[in-house]
Amino acid sequence: MIDPKLLIQFKAEILEIERGNIIFDYGSKAQFYYQIKTGEVKMNNFNRDGKEFIQGIFYPDQSFGEPPLFADVGYPAGAETITDVEIFRLPKDDFFDLLKKHPEAHFKISEVLASRLYYKAIMASEISSQDPEHRIVRLLDYTKTHIHKLDPEDVLEVDFTRQQIADLTGLRVETVIRACKALEKKGEIQIKKRKILR
Amino acid sequence: MIDPKLLIQFKAEILEIERGNIIFDYGSKAQFYYQIKTGEVKMNNFNRDGKEFIQGIFYPDQSFGEPPLFADVGYPAGAETITDVEIFRLPKDDFFDLLKKHPEAHFKISEVLASRLYYKAIMASEISSQDPEHRIVRLLDYTKTHIHKLDPEDVLEVDFTRQQIADLTGLRVETVIRACKALEKKGEIQIKKRKILR
DNA sequence: CACTGTTTATGATTTGAATCAAGTCGGAAT
DNA sequence: ATTCCGACTTGATTCAAATCATAAACAGTG
Numbered sequence: 001m002i003d004p005k006l007l008i009q010f011k012a013e014i015l016e017i018e019r020g021n022i023i024f025d026y027g028s029k030a031q032f033y034y035q036i037k038t039g040e041v042k043m044n045n046f047n048r049d050g051k052e053f054i055q056g057i058f059y060p061d062q063s064f065g066e067p068p069l070f071a072d073v074g075y076p077a078g079a080e081t082i083t084d085v086e087i088f089r090l091p092k093d094d095f096f097d098l099l100k101k102h103p104e105a106h107f108k109i110s111e112v113l114a115s116r117l118y119y120k121a122i123m124a125s126e127i128s129s130q131d132p133e134h135r136i137v138r139l140l141d142y143t144k145t146h147i148h149k150l151d152p153e154d155v156l157e158v159d160f161t162r163q164q165i166a167d168l169t170g171l172r173v174e175t176v177i178r179a180c181k182a183l184e185k186k187g188e189i190q191i192k193k194r195k196i197l198r
Numbered sequence: 199m200i201d202p203k204l205l206i207q208f209k210a211e212i213l214e215i216e217r218g219n220i221i222f223d224y225g226s227k228a229q230f231y232y233q234i235k236t237g238e239v240k241m242n243n244f245n246r247d248g249k250e251f252i253q254g255i256f257y258p259d260q261s262f263g264e265p266p267l268f269a270d271v272g273y274p275a276g277a278e279t280i281t282d283v284e285i286f287r288l289p290k291d292d293f294f295d296l297l298k299k300h301p302e303a304h305f306k307i308s309e310v311l312a313s314r315l316y317y318k319a320i321m322a323s324e325i326s327s328q329d330p331e332h333r334i335v336r337l338l339d340y341t342k343t344h345i346h347k348l349d350p351e352d353v354l355e356v357d358f359t360r361q362q363i364a365d366l367t368g369l370r371v372e373t374v375i376r377a378c379k380a381l382e383k384k385g386e387i388q389i390k391k392r393k394i395l396r
Numbered sequence: 397c398a399c400t401g402t403t404t405a406t407g408a409t410t411t412g413a414a415t416c417a418a419g420t421c422g423g424a425a426t
Numbered sequence: 427a428t429t430c431c432g433a434c435t436t437g438a439t440t441c442a443a444a445t446c447a448t449a450a451a452c453a454g455t456g
Contacts, residue, residue, distance in 0.1 A: 045323040053323045067319075070305070070312035076319035099305075106304060107268070107297075113311040114268035120318035121265075121274035125243040125251045127325050128368025132413075162434065170326025175413060177435060194421085194434065330443075360404065373443060375405060392404065392452080 001061045001112075002035060002098070002105050004088065010098045012090040023065075023079040023087070030068035030075060033095040036060050039085025043077040044167070054167040056116070057082070057160075059147070063112060069095065115146065127170050132179040135169045137188060140198045158196040199259045199310075200233060200296070200303050202286065208296045210288040221263075221277040221285070228266035228273060231293040234258050237283025241275040242365070252365040254314070255280070255358075257345070261310060267293065313344065325368050330377040333367045335386060338396045356394040 014037060017023065023034065026045065034041075036058055043055040043064060055077045058064045068075055069092055090098070099106040119142055126135045144156040160168070166176045180196060183189045190197040212235060215221065221232065224243060232239075234256055241253040241262060253275045256262045266273055267290055288296070297304040317340060324333045342354040358366070364374045378394060381387045388395040 047323070047328055053326050055319055055322065067312035067315045070308045071316055073313065073316050076316050077323065100301065103298065103301060103304075106301070106308070110268045110304070110308060110311065113308065113315060114265035115271065117265045117311060117315055117318065118269055118271050118274050120315065120322060121253055124253065124318060124322055124325065124368075125245070125275065127322065128251050130245055161432090170322075172414060173434080174415085174436085178413095181435090359402090361402095370444060371404085372406085372445085376443095379405090 001063065002108065004035075004037070006098065006102065006105065007035065007088045007090055010090060010094045012088045012094075015085075015087045015089050017081050017085050017087065019081055019084050021081050023081065024075055026076070026078040027074040030065060031092055033063065033069060033088075033090040033092070034065050034079075035063040035088040035090075037086040037088055039081060039083040039087075041079055041085060041087075042082050043079050045077045052167045053170060054164065056119070057164070057168075063109075066109065066113065119146065123169075132169070132171050132175050133183055133188075135171065136165060136176065136179055137183065137198075139165065139169055140189070140196070144198060156198050158198060160196075199261065200306065202233075202235070204296065204300065204303065205233065205286045205288055208288060208292045210286045210292075213283075213285045213287050215279050215283050215285065217279055217282050219279050221279065222273055224274070224276040225272040228263060229290055231261065231267060231286075231288040231290070232263050232277075233261040233286040233288075235284040235286055237279060237281040237285075239277055239283060239285075240280050241277050243275045250365045251368060252362065254317070255362070255366075261307075264307065264311065317344065321367075330367070330369050330373050331381055331386075333369065334363060334374065334377055335381065335396075337363065337367055338387070338394070342396060354396050356396060358394075 012033075012035075023041065024030075038060055041058045041064060043058070045053045045055065047053070056064070065075060065079055067073070099109065122138060122142060123135075126138045130138075140156065140158060143158070143160075144150050144154075145152075148156060150156055158165075162173050162176045162180070165171075166173045169176070171179075180189065180191065184191050188198075210231075210233075221239065222228075236258055239256045239262060241256070243251045243253065245251070254262070263273060263277055265271070297307065320336060320340060321333075324336045328336075338354065338356060341356070341358075342348050342352075343350075346354060348354055356363075360374045360378070361371050363369075364371045367374070369377070378387065378389065382389050386396075
């Protein structure tokens, strides 16, 4: 997260986009740095038979879609708003200008990339080789500690739908539902009024 | 990749390690920046029943295990040498010192993190939702263009074993072997003397 | 060359998540 | 209150990859 004042100082504009719109497409070239002011955004892929895979869900103050600004590649996934949003958008050149003049912002960005990589590494290993229940628990635990910054003794009220959990873990809704039931029985999670608590 | 001269100037030492040794363990705290001089290193996880998942294989001039230096997390995977290696090792503080005094090196590191994230994003989406053949092709194509920097018309001689392909894609050896046979039949790859060409 | 260990190969069987089909539930809108 | 729609649920069935078992091909070594 880069200080909004700094963003504005470097000529960032604020976009207002309604729920369900595309911000950029899979494969396209990165031209802007994006940071969320309000609302939520997801980055996703669709495979040939239309199944969605969610790379990540992003919340206020988080940036997204930075990697292709640094590496010479197209976006590995598209970005779509999941609520109405306000987003800071800073052209690539101005962004690099900012990083050069404010090294501490660059270190902050490195931290963001690093922790994203950490999440991806965990999920890759889980998705590839663990059973559904374990995948889900890992996703929830990651969300709890790294997104919501809660302590282990706190209780997280998961705000993902079953479908989103499925798309984040590469499972199917029915499997997620059945796995969650099993996890509840084992006492790993609680389900109150269909809401998952962990 | 950071210029070795610069590394040495900032007091990096060179480690010589034999094949099959551990460089750091899963979950441990990052204290050094590592960059390969000669040899190969892999980062991997093991799940409860001993199945290995390879997060990545790293070659000369590549660095590895940087994310936990930036984000406050333990290593998401362990690192192990797969050949005899010589490795530059720079203490964390000196590494940050270097980045501060040489912003261009910092941009280079950002590029590395970014392209690694790109690879992870691709593989995550593949692993979660595509068939074995597709996963393998994607892995080979990524390796071809991004690791070996070959053009599409060039032919890559894959130097992974079937087992390594399995561990990188989250499949099992037998499945990889059968999928490769099928891919050969379809003309997607060639197999000459058990070596895969793509 | 014979011996050893690793990698590749192939067939038979099992298994668990995906798929298919048909619901229910709950909240928002009319 | 009734309709409507998205989210959640449950059971039966299928199917592809994992598993198990076994062996051939090859690379390296004394």
